[in-house]
Amino acid sequence: MASENLTASSYIQHHLQNLTFGQHPDGSWGIAHGAEEAAAMGFWAIHLDTMLFSIGLGILFLWLFRKAAKKVTADTPSGLQNFVEMMVEFVDQSVKETFHGKNKVIAPLALTIFVWVFLMNTMDLVPVDFLPHLASLLGVPYFRVVPTTDLNATLGMSISVFILIVYYSIKVKGVGGFVGELTLQPFGKWMIPFNLLLEGVGLLAKPVSLALRLFGNLYAGELIFILIAILPWGIQWALSVPWAIFHILVIVLQAFIFMMLTIVYLSMAHEDH
């Protein structure tokens, strides 16, 4: 536990609080202390911890892959190149199986999603008190290390994907085609409002479900780690180790699902009904 004078609920709340930077209602700028202050900042605030870790991990991913890509050869690969090729080939295979059009964006997009989400999820396996405690020693009051447990991060990605879905739908089918797809099915032109309602919900459900699925899984996982961390220190390992081992599956699976669904949605955007 972070400190003895904390109750269990305040400990959990503390762990679920992002390091939020924004404008206080009184006009001054600074870090929010507590959930109420953070909520009072409204939309124009930013989670510094989420941004730090997501961008840091994104740069780690790109640095690693760029390093391999610069030295890539068609001869016998070794070490890092093997790993990078494996990932690229895996993603390429997944894209080719699902998406049959010609698009230069989808495969790198899928690779970025898979590796980035995986790295962000992996932060879940770092013991829950380790980095926040280290940060508190440096005077940082709140520190959430898993960006994918922040709905902003997952929504940020899924909304980007949503924009791509709309963009490619319009690019491939034209504005008329896209609007027609939203309004003229499944029931024909006499049921346009009803069709629009159905298809609109279907369309909007894509980014929302994408974001909430990843967020929910990782949030729940993190919460259980936090709950385990409340237990007496001597028996924590008996629960946290099995949960962490199980979580290895979850973090890969969730990254894969996010990638696969992105590919599926974009391939649907490319297909005429």
Added chain:
Amino acid sequence: MNINLTLIGQAISFAIFVWFCMKYVWPPVIAALEERSKKIADGLEAANRASRDLELAQEKATQTLRESKEQAAEIIEQANKRANQMIDEAKEQARLEGERRLQAAQAEIEQEVMRAKEALRAQVSALALAGAEKILGASVDEKAHSEIVEKLAKEL
């Protein structure tokens, strides 16, 4: 859980990461993968071609071997035939030579016989003449009676 500017920040960094990946990570790696798979395909094809070439070469070698065996057999056969022919010719010549010699010998023998007969006849006629002379008691004019004697000798 607050929705705030983090969302836009995340979207922007996501876009930048995807752009970077698309520009600097994906193309070289996928190009290398494609080049390698092409190399492997080429290698396999070359191996196939080589084995096909080998098969052809073996076939050709076998054919050449068979042809040379056939030629050799032909040559041997011809040689045998020629040898037999020569032997036959030699035999024929020998036979002809023998016949020729035999004929010559027979002719000589006949000549010899004729000559002996002639000599005998001359002697018999002389003997007959002498006998007749003795019987007639008078000398017979050889010239007058030579016709008779001749006739006599021819009858012998």
